[in-house]
Amino acid sequence: xAGAPHYKWIxxxxxxxxxxxxxxxxxxxxxxxxxxxxxxxxDPLAPGxxxxxxxxxxxxxxxxxxxxxxxxxxxxxYGRVRIYNLGFAVFTLFSILLAATPMRGSGGALWLIGxxxxxxxxxxxxxxxxxxxxxxxxxxxxxxLALGINGVAAIAGSFLGLIIGGVLAPVDWRLVFLVSVPxxxxxxxxxxxxxxxxxxxxHVRIDWAGNLTFAAGLISLMVGITYxxxxxxxxxxxxxxxxxxxxxxxxxxxxALFGMIELKVAEPMFHLRLFRIxxxxxxxxxxxxxxxxRGGMQFVLIIWxxxxxxxxxxxxxxxxxxWAGIYMLPLTxxxxxxxxxxxxxxxxxGARPFATGGMLLAALSFALLTLLPVSFxxxxxxxxxxxxxxxMGLFASPNxxxxxxxxxxxxxxxxxxxxxxxxxAAMVLSIGIFFSILIAALSSSLPxxxxxxLQAHGVPATQxxxxxxxxxVASLFAAFLGYNPVKILLGGSLAHSLPAGQLAxxxxxxxxxxxxxxxxxxxxxxxxxxxxxxxxIAAGAFWLRGGRYHYGPDAERxxxxxxxxxxxxxxxxxxxxxxxxxxxxxxxxxxR
Numbered sequence: 001x002a003g004a005p006h007y008k009w010i011x012x013x014x015x016x017x018x019x020x021x022x023x024x025x026x027x028x029x030x031x032x033x034x035x036x037x038x039x040x041x042x043d044p045l046a047p048g049x050x051x052x053x054x055x056x057x058x059x060x061x062x063x064x065x066x067x068x069x070x071x072x073x074x075x076x077x078y079g080r081v082r083i084y085n086l087g088f089a090v091f092t093l094f095s096i097l098l099a100a101t102p103m104r105g106s107g108g109a110l111w112l113i114g115x116x117x118x119x120x121x122x123x124x125x126x127x128x129x130x131x132x133x134x135x136x137x138x139x140x141x142x143x144x145l146a147l148g149i150n151g152v153a154a155i156a157g158s159f160l161g162l163i164i165g166g167v168l169a170p171v172d173w174r175l176v177f178l179v180s181v182p183x184x185x186x187x188x189x190x191x192x193x194x195x196x197x198x199x200x201x202x203h204v205r206i207d208w209a210g211n212l213t214f215a216a217g218l219i220s221l222m223v224g225i226t227y228x229x230x231x232x233x234x235x236x237x238x239x240x241x242x243x244x245x246x247x248x249x250x251x252x253x254x255x256a257l258f259g260m261i262e263l264k265v266a267e268p269m270f271h272l273r274l275f276r277i278x279x280x281x282x283x284x285x286x287x288x289x290x291x292x293x294r295g296g297m298q299f300v301l302i303i304w305x306x307x308x309x310x311x312x313x314x315x316x317x318x319x320x321x322x323w324a325g326i327y328m329l330p331l332t333x334x335x336x337x338x339x340x341x342x343x344x345x346x347x348x349x350g351a352r353p354f355a356t357g358g359m360l361l362a363a364l365s366f367a368l369l370t371l372l373p374v375s376f377x378x379x380x381x382x383x384x385x386x387x388x389x390x391x392m393g394l395f396a397s398p399n400x401x402x403x404x405x406x407x408x409x410x411x412x413x414x415x416x417x418x419x420x421x422x423x424x425a426a427m428v429l430s431i432g433i434f435f436s437i438l439i440a441a442l443s444s445s446l447p448x449x450x451x452x453x454l455q456a457h458g459v460p461a462t463q464x465x466x467x468x469x470x471x472x473v474a475s476l477f478a479a480f481l482g483y484n485p486v487k488i489l490l491g492g493s494l495a496h497s498l499p500a501g502q503l504a505x506x507x508x509x510x511x512x513x514x515x516x517x518x519x520x521x522x523x524x525x526x527x528x529x530x531x532x533x534x535x536x537i538a539a540g541a542f543w544l545r546g547g548r549y550h551y552g553p554d555a556e557r558x559x560x561x562x563x564x565x566x567x568x569x570x571x572x573x574x575x576x577x578x579x580x581x582x583x584x585x586x587x588x589x590x591x592r
Contacts, residue, residue, distance in 0.1 A: 007137060007196070008134075008137040008138050008142070008146070010194050010195070011133055011134060011137040011138075011195060012134060012137070012138075012146050012149060012150065014187065014190055014191050014194065014195060015084070015126075015130035015133055015134055015150055016149060016150050016153045017183065017187050018084070018087070018088060018126040018130055018187055018191075019126065019127070019130055019150055019151075019153045019154040019157065020153045020154070020156075020157045020160075021091065021126070021157075021180055021183055021184060021187065022064075022091065022122075022123035022126045022127060022154075022157070023153070023154045023155070023156075023157030023158045023161065024157040024158070024160055024161040024164060024180075025060070025091075025095070025119060025123065025161065025180055026060050026061065026064075026123070026157075026158055026161065027157075027158045027159070027161035027162055027165070027298070028161035028162075028164055028165040028176055029056060029057070029116075029165060029176060030057065030161070030162060030165065030298075030302070031161075031162045031163075031165040031166040031169065031321040031322060031324070031325050032165035032166070032168070032169035032173060032176045032321075033053070033056065033057075033481055034169075034318075034321065034481045034482050034483065035169035035170060035173040035176075036056075036112070036169065036173045036176065037053075037109075037481075038173075039173040039174070040101065040103070040104050040105065040108035040109060040112070041104045041105055041108075042104075042105055042106065042108065042109055044477070044481065045474060045477060045478060045481075045483070045488055049106075049109075050230060050477070052106070052109040052110075052113065053477060053481075054226055054227075054230070055113045055116075055226075056109070056112060056113060056116065058222075058226050058428060058431070059113055059116050059117050059120065060116050060117075060119065060120040060123065061120075061424055061427055061428050062120075062219065062222045062223070062226070062428060063117050063120035063121060063124065064120050064123050064124040064127055064420070064424050065218060065222065065420075065421050065424035065425040065427075065428065066124075066214075066215050066218045066219055066222075066421075067120075067121060067124035067125075067128070067215075068124045068127050068128040068416075068417040068418075068420040068421050068424065069128070069214065069269065069270055069414060069417035069418050069420075069421050070211050070214070070215070070269060070417070071083055071087075071124050071125050071128040071129070071413075071417060072128035072129060072132065072413035072414045072415070072416050072417025072418070072420075073207075073269050073270065073413060073414040073417065074206075074413075075128060075129040075132060075413035076132075076410060076411065076412070076413040076414055077206075079197045080129040080132045080133050080136070080197060080199075080412075080413050081129070081133060081191070081195045081196060081197045082197070083125050083128070083129050083413075084125060084126060084129040084130065084133060084191065084195070085188065085191045085192050085195065086122075086125055087121075087122045087123070087124070087125025087126040087128075087129070088122070088125075088126065088184060088187045088188040088191050089122070089184075089188045090118070090119075090121055090122030090125065091119055091122030091123055091125075091126065091180070091184055092122070092180070092181060092184030092185055092187075092188055093118075093122075094115050094116075094118035094119040094121075094122060095119060095177050095178070095180040095181050095184055096177075096178075096181055097115045097118070098112060098115045098116065098119065098177035099174045099175075099177040099178040099181070100174075101115070101174070124420075127154075127417075127420045127424075128413060128416060128417040128420060129413055129416070130150060130416075131147060131150065131151075131400065131404050131412075131416040131419070131420075132404070132412035132413045132415075132416045133195065134146045134147055134150055134404075135147070135404040135405070135407075135412050135416075136197075136198040136199050136409070136412070137198060140405060141347050141348075142347060143347065143401050143404065143405060144342075144343040144344065144345075144346040144347035144351065144397060144398060144401040145340060145343045145344045145347055145397075146343070147343060147397060147400045147401040147404060148339050148340050148341075148342060148343020148344065148346075148396070148397025148398070148400070148401065149339070149340045149343065149397075150400075151339060151343075151396045151397055151400045152335050152336060152338075152339025152340060152343075152393055152396060152397060155335050155339070155392065155393070155396055156332050156335045156336055156339075158298070159298075159325075159328060159329070159331055159332040159335070160332060162302075162324070162325030162328065163322075163325045163326060163329070164176075164179065165325070166321050166322030166323075166324075166325045166326070167322065170322070199409050199410075199412075205267050206269075207261075207262075207265055207267060207268050207269040209261050209265065210258060210261050210262050210265065210268055210269035210270070211269050213254050213255070213257050213258040213261060214255070214258045214269065214270075216251075216254050217250075217251045217252070217253070217254030217255035217256075217257070217258055218251065218255065218421075218425065219251070220247045220248075220250050220251030220254060221247070221248055221251030221252060221255065221425075222251075222425065222428045222429075223247050223251075224244050224245075224246075224247030224248035224251060225248070225428055225429055225431075225432040226428065226432070227241075227243070227244050227247070228241075228244050228248075228432055228436070229431075229432055229435040229436060229439065229473060230473065231471035231473060232244075236439050236440070236443040236471050236472060236473065237436060237439055237440075237473075239436070259272060269414070270414050270417075270418060271411055271414070274407065274411060274415060274418075277406045277407075278544075278545055279402055279403070279405070279406035279545045280403055280406040280407060280415065281545075282541050282542055282544055282545035283399050283400075283402050283403035283406070283419070283542065283545060284403065284418065284419055284422050285538075285541040286355065286359070286395070286399055286538040286539075286541045286542040286545075287399060287400075287403070287419055287422045287423050287426070288422040288423070288425075288426045289426075289534045289535070289537050289538035289541065290359060290362070290392070290395055290396075290399075290534070290535065290538045291422065291423045291424075291426030291427055291430065292426045292429055292430040292433065292534050293362065293366070293430070293530075293531040293532075293534035293535045293538070294362075294392060294427075294430070294531075295426060295427035295428075295429070295430030295431060295434075296430040296431045296432075296433060296434025296435065296527070296531075297388075297430075297434070297527075297531060298328075299431060299434060299435070299480065300434055300438065300524070300527055301324075301328055301331075302324050302328075302480060303438070303476055303479050303480050304374070304520070304524070305320065305323070305324040305327055305328070306320040306321060306324045306479050306480065306482055307475075307476075307479030307480075307485070307512070307513065307516055307520070308374055308375070308513040308516055308517060308520060309374070309375060309376065309513075310323055310324065310327075311509040311510065311512075311513045312375055312509070312510060312513045312514075314509070315509070316509065317482050317483060317484045317509070318482055319482075320482045321481070321482040327378070327381075327382075328385065330382040330383075330385040330386045330389065331385040331386070331388060331389040332389065333386060333389060334385065334386040334387065334388060334389020334390040334391075334392070334393060335389045335390075335392060335393040335396075336389075336393070337389075337390060337393065338358070338389065338390040338391075338392075338393030338394045339393035339394075339396055339397050340397070341393075342354040342355075342358065342393060342394040342395075342396075342397045342398055343397030343398065343401060346397065346398035346401060346402075347401075351398030351399065351401060351402040351542075352398075352542065352543060352545065354394050354395075354397075354398045355394065355395045355398040355399045355402070355539075355542045356539045356542050356543045357394060357539075358390075358391045358392065358393065358394025358395030358396075358398075359391065359395050359535045359536070359538045359539035359542065360391070360535070360536070360539050361387060361388075361390060361391030361394065362388055362391030362392055362395065362535045363391075363531075363532040363533075363535035363536045363539070364387070364391075364532075365384050365385075365387040365388035365391060366388070366528045366529075366531045366532035366535065367528070367529075367532050368384050368387075369384050369388075369524070369528045370524065370525045370528045370529060372384070373521075374517045374520055374521045374524070375517065391535075395538070395542075399542060400419070402542075402545065403415065403416075403419050404416060404419075433530065434527055434530075435473070435476070437523060437526050437527050437530065438476060438520075438523045438527065439471075439472055439473055439476070440523075441519055441520075441522050441523030441526060442472040442475070442476070442516075442519045442520070442523060443472055444519075445518065445519040445522070446468075446472050446475070446515070446516070446519045447468040447469050447472075448468070449515045449518065449519065450464075450467065450468040450515055451464045451465055451467075451468035453511065453515050454467060454468065454506070457498075457502045457505055457506050457511075458498050458499060458502040459490075459498065459506075467489050467490070470489065474488065474489075475488075475489075475512075475516075479512075479516075484507055484512070485512050486506050486507050486511060486512050487507050490503075490506065490507070
């Protein structure tokens with residue numbers, strides 16, 4: 001029963017499974033992509049096929065970023081548990097459809113992308129409502145622990161997906177999607193049987209204008225960022241392309257229109273005045289900055305390991321995807337250790353010291369990563385990953401609890417959705433920024449190194465020059481997928497014209513990693529410096545949120561706000577403090 005003392009633990013265990021399922025599937029294909037593309041008989045690096053690669057990677061993130069606010073608001077209106085339960089069912093259905101992909105070639109790729117979008121819709125329903133369900137179920141003094149466990153499961157899931165995908169894909173690529181089905185079926189049944197809504201619903205009309213402008217603006221902005229890292233004419237990236245500029249500028253303009261609409265309509269999709277709550281605004285800004293720092297890091301570490309370190313240490317390119325996931329496990333260990341602990345401690349001592357300290361620790365780890373040589377000593381690398389994971393874990397739990405504690409009950413779904421939007425949109429933005437830094441650095445130094453290296457091993461000067469000036473993004477994607485970039489560059493006819501000894505050297509494990517080491521080292525310095533700066537600003541943003549702040553009439557009265565007698569409702573399980581009813585919508589002006 002919803003009111004039983006143990007209900008909060010049922011809610012925590014179910015929503016944690018939901019978050020793990022969604023986030024594991026957000027990253028499970030990253031390591032499995034080579035096997036997936038081989039399974040549908042398509043070359044992702046062939047001209048015209050790069051779009052399939054990008055949308056397989058980013059489609060899930062984009063659709064979840066776009067829909068979480070609207071689905072969180074629908075949870076406020078029609079029941080958070082109802083939308084959450086539907087999310088489990090939708091996610092499971094599209095997992096089945098992904099595993100049952102009936103086509104090959106470009107049709108198969110489009111099917112997979114479409115089904116991943118559908119899976120993302122289910123994931124957005126889970127993302128948007130899990131935090132609100134937990135906030136309703138747990139008393140204030142335990143929310144940090146609950147949201148910490150749930151949030152760390154979400155972050156750890158994105159790294160566990162790398163391992164699971166790497167293990168299952170070589171056996172059968174369909175298992176990458178099929179593995180979610182039994183968990184999804186169990187979670188769906190359990191959620192429908194056990195979860196209950198604890199808060200009254202907000203009986204308002206759907207804000208169609210707000211929903212449409214928010215979706216259109218965010219989609220346009222993120223599509224522009226996605227295509228910005230692709231080549232444009234003779235340029236290595238497309239940031240000057242009229243279509244990319246139009247998508248980004250147009251997206252920002254439509255989002256500005258969304259803001260104007262939300263300020264004028266009587267029943268908006270999202271109450272922008274919630275940003276007057278300092279704890280909410282600062283927490284979301286810190287979420288955005290930390291996700292920008294963390295999001296692209298995963299891809300940079302994968303390319304670093306797969307493109308350079310693992311081949312230089314005896315691993316074939318085909319083996320590198322799985323081992324890259326294994327060698328990144330220390331990052332997950334740090335998350336799992338620090339997240340629940342910081343959530344528990346923040347309930348007792350406040351969120352500010354732990355979240356701020358976590359971001360400072362993460363910034364330190366990024367700064368120290370810049371000092372590592374490209375061909376590093378692994379224990380040093382692993383230790384810094386653990387430190388980074390601890391820093392991110394220390395931050396994630398208190399920050400999420402602080403954001404949710406600051407919200408009135410009637411807006412928790414939409415508020416949690418906005419927080420998830422900041423996080424997921426920042427991941428896409430981070431990938432665009434990190435890849436742009438890498439590509440810019442490689443564009444200036446890799447062509448010369450590649451041209452001289454090819455010529456030194458028998459490739460004619462004209463052909464070496466032509467190959468050296470191919471967009472470096474192709475080499476990055478090849479390394480990311482576990483392909484040998486030089487084999488991709490040489491192709492069939494040129495490779496057959498070279499002496500066997502020279503060809504063996506060029507396509508061996510060491511040639512390309514040695515070429516990439518110098519250019520990549522300069523790029524790493526810039527990438528990690530950017531990440532460290534983002535963490536430092538996030539630390540400052542969270543510190544400025546003020547001290548403890550829990551939404552409720554007592555907090556409002558301390559700020560001189562009048563609370564009608566009939567606006568207070570009973571506290572959630574644990575009865576730690578009264579909260580305002582769904583009808584009392586005016587949020588607190590400031591956090592403390």
